Amino acid sequence: MDTLELARAGAAAARALLALGPGIKDGALALAAARLREGSGRIFAANEADLAAARAAGLAPPLLKRLTYDEGKLAESLAMLAALARLPDPAGRILEARRLDAGLELRRISCPIGLVALVFESRPDALVQMAGLAIKSGNAIVAKGGREAERTNRELAALLAAAGAEAGLPAGWLSCLETREEVAELLALDRYVDLVIPRGSKQFVRRIQESSRIPVLGHSDGICHLYVHEDADVAMASALALDSKAQYPAACNAAEVLLVHSGIAQRALPAIAAALESASVRLELCPRSLAILGPGPGRSPKGGGDWAVEYLDLVMAVKVVGSLDEAIAHVNEFGSGHTDAIATSSREAARRFMAEVDSASVYWNASTRFADGYRYGLGAELGISTGKLHARGPMGLEGLMTYKWLLEGSGQLVADYASGSRRFEHAELPEERGKRYGGN
């Protein structure tokens, strides 16, 4: 099949998926898990071949680790599929219900988006995860993984596609592309593909974002801030800085920039620097913070005016600001709209920061590292979006859902309302919210 036929088949499968209830979807998740377990020999052999080729090509150890799909990764995949099966069906929920008139009832119902393109770099487990999310949400999926994981992805996709079809999913619910040229073709097929989800480095995500007119879900940059207000508890601020920066510095929600109010800088900066430096964090300091802290190993003046740097490493930029307003303006100017936190004992300052910082997640006295679907209690994590439309911040399954409006009548005509012979009642039916449409 060429890319166009594949996209058409995917779109047709997406429509067929609209007819399925939770039983078949959860059955498909269970069967997918069983088939992965049974086929693990073939999967691991394919992964060994990918790894051997990658080693021969001189791939760096962190990339080899990401490429690995072994017993441990399989166990994670199976646990993820089982957890998805236990979640309530995200489709068919009543989001809003209103009686427009006697015998004329309007409901807004959650439903899957349609055909999702997954384009991912080396981690083969991303394919299993997205396939599971697609099954649970009722979306069809076209996937393209990195070339290094070609053999592993092919085995995984074949097993998953067959298991889904065996469990009653429509043919074409999961298909794979093999070449970059096909991806370019797919990203142009906005008539068939509803959403693109890229998984990989920020350069990779940005390239996808720039090469498609189809909506792209996700984020490229994570330039997160911790702002220490003048009335902050210094011990708390130090602990928050350490956790936000150093608990896992390669994460997108790790803080890159520390802003400190000038009224507390003299007192707070030495304590915060000590905490950070105990974890080997290097500091890039603005002139005022350098003057307060003085020179030292791992301390350097922050060069240039670019505060929009994502280190993803044990490095933190530090800036003294004159006011809450300046802190908010700095975050909005240089941040990436991901996650930003204030440390303060003032409810008023916290409320202003939380209202006026234009980011997906804004925190008061908590570590930026909390920005995560699991920690948020979303059940399943699809990723984190810094876009403002559709889904924002950590996304659960609802990132793969849209809604439709269903109107049930008994022959009502607009002419009767236009003439005034009938009037709209518009009575909300809040008791229906969250229930399943047409079912129990």
Add this chain to the structure above:
Amino acid sequence: MDTLELARAGAAAARALLALGPGIKDGALALAAARLREGSGRIFAANEADLAAARAAGLAPPLLKRLTYDEGKLAESLAMLAALARLPDPAGRILEARRLDAGLELRRISCPIGLVALVFESRPDALVQMAGLAIKSGNAIVAKGGREAERTNRELAALLAAAGAEAGLPAGWLSCLETREEVAELLALDRYVDLVIPRGSKQFVRRIQESSRIPVLGHSDGICHLYVHEDADVAMASALALDSKAQYPAACNAAEVLLVHSGIAQRALPAIAAALESASVRLELCPRSLAILGPGPGRSPKGGGDWAVEYLDLVMAVKVVGSLDEAIAHVNEFGSGHTDAIATSSREAARRFMAEVDSASVYWNASTRFADGYRYGLGAELGISTGKLHARGPMGLEGLMTYKWLLEGSGQLVADYASGSRRFEHAELPEERGKRYGGN
């Protein structure tokens, strides 16, 4: 100011708007109404000049009518602004609340999207409406109207911008572009502009959609269907066909295609055709429906295989289908995802149609003409979207809203949860839903 400066100022205004509560916004709506009333002489004079130029240029009467801004239109604008002021503030609502752990509470809160570009054809009242929606929702706006309405738009924008600023909105909350070149520049500024709303013909909307990477809200086509199932009540189906097609044929939610099940065609088609022809609707008939109805004035064979035609006129295409499945497949293949209806006495057939037709609005025994923000009870109508992301179908103010996640803690660190020394509680707080964040 050049376009870049204007967009920057708009983005800055959007951030300043985040700090405003409902009082200032509703005050601005009231003052805008007062200033429009006081300045009506200047507005009407400018509109007379636009109309004179348009008449001299030979503009067609329907376009002249759309261009007119007179006492009647002003009264509609003032009523719209007053109605907006009475609505609850769409910002600052708690959409979801969850206690992650003791003293660590997460809330998802509605907030405005940011800077919206409004690009509209000749109707000057669209500017007043969007300005009102922007004030109420807390979004900033850059607008560009059609050249025919240049003088009217300039008067309206100047009055509205000044009234808003006088009432406390940030400078730059409303600005206008004058040339097409500036619009092209603006549509490339995705760093500053969050959303584009086009208002005009479908060709106009499609041109905007194709020329910007910024998300575009709205729809181009409205190819709506009425499907008459084999067990439909023929009198009801006839009335629904007449209302869906002829109550206002130029609307996007008017039905363009009638599908009739072969099991009822012989009985239903003559009655439906009689109803439609009583309103001078011309029929374009498939071979089977032509064979049943026979030739007649206003009846012609449907040529070619293109069923995706938006007549926006007293013309309806008619097709006999062999099954519910064929009807669903036809709608999904040729429809525009706007609004589609089934007439049936079977709950089972209705449920299948409503689940499997992939459109923003799907109806059972109701006229397609109900697809409208006012009829849906949305309070204010922003437009109708056929996109699947963000907002779908008729949109109220929530089409201009996004959300952010606010986390209030007391110094919590992720390290404690990663080590297992603390555990997440993830307790839902449903009683907070719908309330105002941080207030009463």
